[in-house]
Amino acid sequence: MAPIIPVLELRDVEKSFGPIDVLHEISLKVHEGEVLCLLGDNGAGKSTLIKILAGVHKPTSGTILMDGKPVEFDRPRDAADRGIATLHQFGGTFPLMSIGRSFFVGVEPQKKWGPFTVFDRKKANEIAVKAVRDFGITRIDDGDRLVGGLSGGERQSIAIARAVYFGARVLILDEPTAALGVKQAAHVLRIVNETKQRGLAVIFITHQVMHALAVGDHFAVLIRGAVAADFRKGDKTREEITDLMAGGESMADLEAELEGYAQNQEERPPSLGHT
Amino acid sequence: MNEFSHFLRRPEAATIISLAAVIVFYVIFGGVDLGKLFGAASWVNFAANLGIVAIPVGLLMISGELDISIGAMIPAGSMTTAILSGYYGYPIAIGMLGALSVGILVGFVNGILTVRTTVPSLIITLGSLVAMQGIILSASVLLTGNASVPLTAPDWAKFAFGQLIGGSHQVIIIWWLILTAIFAFVLHRTSYGNWIFAMGGDRDSARNLGIPTSKVTIILFILSASAASFVGMCQAILFNSAQVSGGMNFIFNAIVSVVVGGVLLTGGFGSVIGIFFGTLTFAIVNQGIYFTQIDRNWSNLIIGAVLLIAVGMNETFREKALSYVPKKMKA
């Protein structure tokens, strides 16, 4: 099903900050139309890994390949120019700008106004709203609304729609569902799925196994900076994955923890308990 | 009603309401004759001189930076004009060019230091403020032996920069209106304006999206420093002399005008129209007090109150703008 040459590949990538080794011999592949879930506990090195892909950090050693050819990113712009779009946890970074304006920062559509070239606000709003609605977010219909007034899920959705609109080939999402409630998270997961169907490669970072299983085709578990497991959908059960992520913690403890967590998520925030 | 709630979501809403409130306050408690107040030149002249500096200072603030060196750039502009064209007798065009060049140079240095170091621009421009004060004083005393230099400008320069229209209104008012229109156009209608907002929202993201943040920052610093030296130049031509002192009030006055005008101190939000009305509000409070029976010493208290009330309203309206959901479905 997947093409033979991965759109993005890491070969033996290592990263250390001075004396601290953060990543060891990371080798991963991600193909077009496929979601790679990067799982791992806090501090495992997930963010460091995606910062390398986003051009924020340079690997200490190892190679990054795109379409089978080695590439080097000196700065985030280089990665972006090659079609790698990285979204951080809170989506839109310009909360006080309108949807239309923030969508087009740096690539503003323009029109003639007498002798002047001006920002085409109407067109920007129309395109931005359409791009988001194409992902099924019909609640957004006014491009003049401020990004900061949208829900976390809507912001993530706009950011994803933006990346797709501008031709991203690889979409990297760093814990996009971590701060979201169940409904909002489901919303974002649906959009991740839609993005994959449009032929993009998605790298989805999470430590919520349920979310990973909902969209992932391919999974990699990172423990203390090394790939502890690399497997495809259906190869492992949820229990096995959680066990792996915990790196040896007993299954029973985990189950109990997970149950409690899921309940909190579905019913109410823990702080609102009865008295 | 719908129109009104739309108005409240705009950055300039609070300052327009404050301006109206101040006028009403002066009429009720100060017995101001509105005809006299609106016919008077003093507050309009005051607003124009302040407004030309406040707008670029406001743009810098929207982009996330601060420039307080303007306090020294006003005497720098007037002294440069007076020394070159008054003391040395060069043509006035040379003096004017000199004044603007000093503005461009200091703005450039402020900008370069801001983008090349991690020192906050408040500290950098505090440094250039103090340094420029020293330079102006030393240069003036060294070159002319005096701290005050006379200047006689030719008619054309008087007409364009130092005229009193109708014997009372400074011609700089027209410059203020023109510059307000130009800056409003650039900030709200062009891509450059979008870049400025994006930079104030998140500089790193803006840079990663391909915006030349360093270049824009340097240009904005050049604009604020040269706007201040332009005002100084106009004052020298109007008053036929220049002094090394003065201008320090502009720092405080411009920042208050900008903040009352709805610009977010931390950047990313604001409007030129808001800064325009913020300046008018400040000028009416500061100069309008002379038309009241209120002791003028109270004017600072009123400015303080207006500042707090306007900032409070700005916060509220910004919340409103953020939580705004269009209700098209409702009848």
Ligand SMILES: Nc1ncnc2c1ncn2[C@@H]1O[C@H](COP(=O)(O)OP(=O)(O)O)[C@@H](O)[C@H]1O
């Ligand atoms: N710039 C840095 N300098 C030194 N250590 C770092 C730096 N960035 C991350 N680390 C370390 O690398 C490890 C992995 O961090 P991170 O990639 O953020 O993990 P994750 O995203 O999986 O929670 C942590 O121990 C962290 O302290």
Ligand SMILES: [Mg+2]
């Ligand atoms: Mg992380």
